[in-house]
Amino acid sequence: SAGSLSLLLPLVVSLLFWTCTHAVQFHFPNPSTDAVFGSALAVYANRAVVCAPGYSSSTDHGGAAFMYKFDTTPYSNGARWNYTQVITPDDSAANDAFCSSAAMNTEWMVIGAPFKSDDARHSGAVYIYNIPYHGTWLQQKKLRPPSGTVTVEDRYGWAVSIHNGTLVVGADGADDGGNANSGVAHVYRYVAGPPGTNGQMLGSWDYEVKLQAADSHAFLWFGWSLHIAESAVAVGAILDSSVASANGAVYVFFRNATHIPSASSAQKIVGPNATAGDKFGFAVSLSSEWLAIGAPFRRTQVGNLRAGSVYLYSQLSYPVGQFSLKQTLYAPSESAKDDMRFGAALDIFDFKAVVGAPFWSVQRGAWYNYNKVGDVWLNKESVIGTSNSPGVSLGHAVGINHNVTLVGSPYASDSTYTDRGEAKSYAVPFCGDGTIQSPEQCDDKNDIDGDGCSSLCVIENLWSCLGQPSECFLCGSGVLDGTEECDDGGNVDHDGCSSDCKIEAYYQCSGTNPSACFKCGNGRFEGLVEQCDDGNRDGGDGCSSMCVIEPKWDCYSVNATFNGTSTMTNHSICQLCGNGKLEGTEICDDGNLFNGDGCSEGCEIESGWNCASTPKEISICARVAVPVATAAPPAEKAWYEVT
Secondary structure: OOOOHHHHOOOOOOOOOOOOOEEEEOOOOOOOOOOOEOOOEEEEOOEEEEEEOOOOOOOOOOOEEEEEEEOOOOHHHOOOEEEEEEEOOOOOOOOOOOOOEEEEOOOEEEEEEOOOOOOOOOOEEEEEEEOOOOOOOEEEEEEOOOOOOOOOOOOEEEEEEEEOOEEEEEEOOOOHHHOOOOOEEEEEEEEOOOOOHHHOOOOEEEEEEEEOOOOOOOOOOEEEEEEEOOOEEEEEEOOOOOOOOOOEEEEEEEEOOOOOEOOOOOEEEOOOOOOOOOOEOOEEEEOOOEEEEEEOOOOOOOOOOOOOEEEEEEEOOOOOOOEEEEEEEOOOOOOOOOOOOOOOEEEEEOOEEEEEEOOHHHHOEEEEEEEEEOOEEEEEEEEEOOOOOOOOOEOOEEEEEOOEEEEEEOOOOOOOOOOOEEEEEEEOOOOOOOOOOOOOOOOOOOOOOOOOEOOOOOEOOOEEEEOOOOEEEEOOOOOOOOOOOOOOOOOOOOOOEOOOOOEOOOEEEOOOOOOOEEEOOOOOOOOOOOOOOOOOOOOOOOEOOOOOEOOOEEEEEEEEEEOOOEEEEEEEEEEEOOOOOEOOOOOOOOOOOOOOOOEOOOOOEOOOEEEEOOEOOOOEEEEOOOOOOOOOOOOOOOHHHOO
């Protein structure tokens, strides 16, 4: 049931890392011919493993795992993955294909050797490693197929996945129940023991349950792909023929209260409009609420043969609800080709996904990443192997976690080594990296909702955000900041400061905390931002449409009574000295601003003048008349004074 290594290297995808534009190549020390470095990989946090199952050192094609740790220097300063160690098992033998599959988490790394022949030819084995305090991976356990179940070509370890302390191992060639190559998956749980030197974990891995298809049949290849997450285990069976020959299926086993998958609770998923040879389930990946399934031999909706597709399912009610189809992904039309095998490798992490198409353009290869925006998954980046040599198979293996995507090209060659292989990590803009890239509205360098910039990098309701990384401010807090024009401590419209903290029409707001807002034209002089308010928004009457005193005018406030009943407090009265109209506090207004004509430039009566003034009329001014003194007539002399 097994073909040659070069044809059947598993396209393993571990739920782990995320990327795009800036590529960093992994150092491959001591390469060898047919090493196929990059045929499988896994990454978690700042550690990664790149597999070379054909690597030859002490044995021919015994295989090796190359370990790396991420240099935290920013990418712009030459960040890289530092090579730390190479792992080969002590019992390595020729053609074991050690590291045909790999998975890792914070504490554990699991390596599959499906062609190990301890119990029968290609019965398979799995090696478990733990990383103690000193940072070097040490072998903790070797697992072999459960006794009494071993058959030739079981390929135990063809696919592996680990979540916390639960491990799932696929044996897609197992002859379960007498059905040749029907396949099974085995589940183990770690039971803690006393710690060893430097904190090494020395507990046991206890066998828990065997997973198999309820409708198992010969040549099902159940366990070709698998992935475990918090709520479920998904297992691919690429030769399921329930609809058409080799249409493929995925079985989802939901985890019970003890987190052990229940063999009796499986949901069988068959691709929509399944056709012969689709091989639905060739690759699977689970995140907290999403299930991605690859069907790389599927004919596309526009007729590209074996171009492939990826199906995205979500749980109706996390964590125990059934999965339902939400969206189908195809390669973008500009790069779609026959035989590209889009979906042969894939990984999904939160709201990010990466899809490999290793057969694009005569196996030059390609890969694509996607972001979930709202309810839709959108292609954010495409990396096409246009400059690759034919047969390189870029995208044969992919992994994603946060801001790095790892991509393997196992058949890359150089002048010395044929099919030596290579692997690269790609750094790309993503929601949560602190850089705003379309269609992001903000990016505050986290994936937390409720802080103004959502986990999808959309500005949340009532918030405003500035800068990169985004600093976000809540409208209605009573503190003026960010892009807010005002903040009066509320979220009510029609009070001058709108519910989104914009100054409303005809209002002015202070720069205080909280904002004080006033409506120009309501007839009330309300200070702070108004200089006057004469009850209208007309210009040219002394108080402008923005309630600013116009040049050469003077305004003052009074308490005015209208129609004998309505009182308007602080109503502005404006006057323009020199306009020929007696207004406001003017004593006179003779239509000019000259002094010495009776009415001064300040519209006050000058000394020695009188002005006749009527409200709204021009003042007429005249000098005050000064009486002229006259001499008294001489007194009449008495008779006796007359001479």
